[in-house]
Amino acid sequence: MAPINANDINDAKNFVPAKQVLPEVETDNGNGKASSKGYSYETLQETANFLLSRISEIPSIGVICGSGMGSLAEIIKEAVRIPYEDIPNFPVSTVEGHHGQLVFGNIGDVAVVAMQGRFHYYEGYPLWKCCLPVRVMKLIGVKTLIATNAAGGLNPTYKIGDVMIVRDHINMMGFAGNNPLHGPNDERFGPRFPPMSKAYNYEFRKIAKEVAQELNMENIIREGVYTCLGGPNFETVAELNMLKMVGVDAVGMSTVHEVITARHCDMNVFALSLITNECVTSYADDAGEANHEEVLDVGRMRQDILRKYVSVLIDRFSKIETNP
Numbered sequence: 001m002a003p004i005n006a007n008d009i010n011d012a013k014n015f016v017p018a019k020q021v022l023p024e025v026e027t028d029n030g031n032g033k034a035s036s037k038g039y040s041y042e043t044l045q046e047t048a049n050f051l052l053s054r055i056s057e058i059p060s061i062g063v064i065c066g067s068g069m070g071s072l073a074e075i076i077k078e079a080v081r082i083p084y085e086d087i088p089n090f091p092v093s094t095v096e097g098h099h100g101q102l103v104f105g106n107i108g109d110v111a112v113v114a115m116q117g118r119f120h121y122y123e124g125y126p127l128w129k130c131c132l133p134v135r136v137m138k139l140i141g142v143k144t145l146i147a148t149n150a151a152g153g154l155n156p157t158y159k160i161g162d163v164m165i166v167r168d169h170i171n172m173m174g175f176a177g178n179n180p181l182h183g184p185n186d187e188r189f190g191p192r193f194p195p196m197s198k199a200y201n202y203e204f205r206k207i208a209k210e211v212a213q214e215l216n217m218e219n220i221i222r223e224g225v226y227t228c229l230g231g232p233n234f235e236t237v238a239e240l241n242m243l244k245m246v247g248v249d250a251v252g253m254s255t256v257h258e259v260i261t262a263r264h265c266d267m268n269v270f271a272l273s274l275i276t277n278e279c280v281t282s283y284a285d286d287a288g289e290a291n292h293e294e295v296l297d298v299g300r301m302r303q304d305i306l307r308k309y310v311s312v313l314i315d316r317f318s319k320i321e322t323n324p
């Protein structure tokens with residue numbers, strides 16, 4: 001290495017750093033329709049208008065199907081299926097177990113729309129884009145969001161195949177500043193500082209517990225706290241033990257940002273986690289390892305009961321007037 005001389009030191013002293021420019025984050029549309037922080041209200045209205053032109057009844061309830069839970073959308077009657085790639089401004093699904101289409105139609109007497117396939121941060125989508133369908137649902141008239149997900153059970157009393165009603169969440173990604181509402185706020189969607197203390201509708205949770213009893217599901221129904229991590233790797237033992245200490249019952253890679261987006265635009269929210277695996281909290285040699293195949297298998301194993309449960313919930317939720 002060349003020795004440092006006095007001129008180098010003077011050069012260093014005289015060095016004027018270039019004006020610091022913050023990176024334009026999340027610009028990925030290439031067609032001038034997105035700001036650096038998301039699509040404009042007008043652009044999403046365009047998407048909503050496209051969908052409204054394809055359907056005959058406005059859905060009041062929107063369902064997001066979790067990993068391995070896409071068959072929930074198969075109970076929809078008179079279904080109109082619209083692949084994501086046909087929808088202006090929509091992302092596409094890239095994860096196994098997520099079909100990639102919107103399904104409009106009826107469950108019982110209730111007009112619904114289901115996302116058969118959701119978008120995850122680890123697929124490379126910024127959080128605002130993962131949640132774009134929630135805003136589109138709002139713009140087409142959806143009042144209630146039911147988000148479902150597959151999750152690892154961290155609460156030691158949970159078993160594989162249990163169904164957890166989400167009472168609350170911990171926004172771990174938000175602690176690091178990653179939030180779907182990051183960036184300029186458009187008041188037409190909602191306020192700059194939305195409250196989250198009543199994120200998961202109390203009436204819906206009460207009904208969900210009653211319905212679980214009616215359907216003899218009380219031995220598999222739980223209620224607890226969900227957290228979302230960015231993924232795509234499953235968690236380390238130390239990470240899981242930390243989450244356990246702060247009160248997390250189930251761990252996943254979705255839902256939290258969708259719920260924040262839905263509450264921001266004043267939708268009522270209900271969420272369910274299907275416990276697809278036990279989180280590994282010990283270093284024992286015989287402790288298993290999480291894997292996506294198991295997640296999908298448990299989704300299939302529970303598909304009948306979940307279809308029944310969700311269809312009764314949709315019927316009951318549609319019959320009540322509720323505010324969060």
Ligand SMILES: O=P(O)(O)O[C@@H]1C[C@H](O)[C@@H](CO)O1
Pocket residue numbers: 065066067068095118120148149150151231252253254255291292295
């Ligand atoms: O879409 P969800 O949250 O149900 O999917 C979970 C989290 C990961 O995407 C995947 C891991 O198996 O399942």
